[in-house]
Amino acid sequence: MVFTLPAAVYFAVFWIYPLMLSGYYSFTNYDLFQSPQWVGFQNYRDLFADTTFQNSLRVTAWFAIGSIIPTIVLSLVLALPLSQRRASSVVFRALFFVPLVMPLVAAALLWQAIYTTDGLANTMLGWVGISRVDWLTSSQVALWALIIMVVWKHLGLYLILFVAGIQTIPHTVYEAAALDGARAFRTFFLVTLPLLRRTLLFVVVIAIVGAMQAFVPAFILTRGGPANATQLLPLYLYSNAFSFTRMGYASAIAVLLFIGLVMLSWVQFRVFRRGGEA
Amino acid sequence: MRQLTRDQLLKDAARYGGAAFAAAAGGSALAHVAEAAPTAAEWKPSGTISVWQHQSKPFIDYFQKISDTYQAQTGVQVQNLYIPYADFETKVLTSYSSGTGPDLVKLGGWLFQYYASKGLFGEVNSRSFGRPSPQALQKYKFAKGTLDYFTYKNRYYGVPDDINNLMLFYRKDDFEQAGLDPDKPPTTWSQVVAYGKKLTKFSGGKMTRAGFQWWWPSIPIWDYLQLLPLIEDQGGRLISSDGKKSQLASKEGIYALDFYADIARRYNIGSPSLTHPRNNYGLMANGQASMIVNASFVGGVINALSGGKVAVGKNVGVAMMPRFTKKQKPISSGYLWGWGVNKQSKNAATAWHFLNFVLSQKHANTMLAASGIVMPVKHFEKLPAAVGNPLVAPMMKLMADELPYTSYGPRLNGFNQMIQMLSDTMQSVVQGKASSTDAAKNFDAQMTQVLRT
16 A cells, blocks of 8 residues: 555646646636636537537547558558568668657658658659649648658557567467468458457557647647648647637646547447457 | 858848947947936846747847846846747746746737736836836837837836838849839739739749748738738728727728738739748748748848848848738838736846846847847937848838838737637638638637637
């Protein structure tokens, strides 16, 4: 009991207290400087009538779907050959990991240069005869520009996690599958994937939480524009809190985001645990 | 011909300024803008003051020198902290909310109303400037109206340190190539459109040079600064004079929105898809924009970005902001940065005293020469660094000419929210996501709540 006390105190001070305070502020009108004024559910009522918030929810959902699925699929596909114990695998794994260790702000600034009119992205498209794309200034394209950057940034992390997961699968299982005549495709879906369930659960959970909390790419590259096309929920929350000093309103967004993430994580655990422990 | 570089520009500027100062030491060049030393007999500066600001490297270097000199003369410890702009407002806000804000902070003028209304800034101590009242201080020390901008409920809460107003920059060499007179820049928006059509270039269906380019990708404060004169030029207002009603959906507001978007949408003389990491002035430096509206600070940046090939006074001309008709008075929009002193500061008098030391004609001159920052001291346009440097002089003259016609727009507690929503509105029209009428009505509806706060 005594040994758990530091952890309990830490958890209470840095998790429970801020969470409860945020919950309280969400029912108040609070601007950081004057005492919070109780307004009941007004912030929540305003949120559900707020078209920018609704747009932000849609944008965040598309961003999550658009970034999580390709990142996980790509990293899984790449993890299969790169989990082989070869020198070249180590080199490639390290190369894929480089973007991850790069500070996110630096990466975003790099991609800002890549996406300019005469930047690398358009130059490369020009090589294959595709005309210039308005990466950050078209409301149809800007979100996809952010997604490409995020996929590039996170691919290395998921790749390493999948490689680690694949390397823990005993070789005997693959030998048994081979003796039964299973080919690569069937082996992947019937052996590798089920045995990677725990890794996959972990990756999906952190990917969704990461996507729902994504802030820096939109903050640096687009500031939520053009015309709110990349107004991710955390960015909208930040703007309300620190640009507009609407702490109560921002807290209501935070509470809804928290509830949404808890529910999503719960669903994921239910889905991945169905069929017993891996 | 000698190639100008950024370093060379700064050296030249310092030389022009320095030469003038040498003369001033002999009692001539600065005579027309000379000022009396402050008479701060009642108290003596002492202790430590903390100073927060964001700025560019040349400014920081020079500000540090000013601080060191002040420190040597008075024994006051000046603790400077320079914060990147992206984090600046948030850090200032959170520090003040937790009671740990610096003694002195340099903020965008548009934020002063908020800080004053929340009781975070103390009133200007004019005695520290050797003047009996803020009104006397305005008259004696600052360019017309620039100190008055920092008032809230008829009280003064800040002093100006950095002024910019929008003007037209145009490439004279592009004008010549297009058969236009490089000494006759457009004075009306219809001329901008007509000239822009001659100046715009395309390749493979894509614009490669904009005849006229707004600040794209958009940034809220710049969207606001660009739209404001378009509205006010027609006699309209973004927010009613009593500050209670948003009026973008007025005839003037909708026309301004349409015109802003039509640069790309209808006239096709500018394009949001033409981008540069340094915005429209980067495009101008690159030869990808022939006309832009921007503030005087970009003069030096264009020069530096182009390695001295493109410069004001050389192949870039400056002119007053265009108007819709020549009959109208000139119009421009602008912004000021200013210094506020923490109301909780235990050393407020020294903080004000330090500001008096910083905001002198001498420092204004050297700051202009060193960093291109224009301190709005009285007759800033006549400072040696302003008149002696051909790369700067045209902009300084224009700034002074425009000053009486410059609008700083509404001052609201919800200013940041207003400009964010305005930017979203403008871009939704440019992107074709909404008609200007619907977008303006939506803006006005959203502003109802902002104006209640």
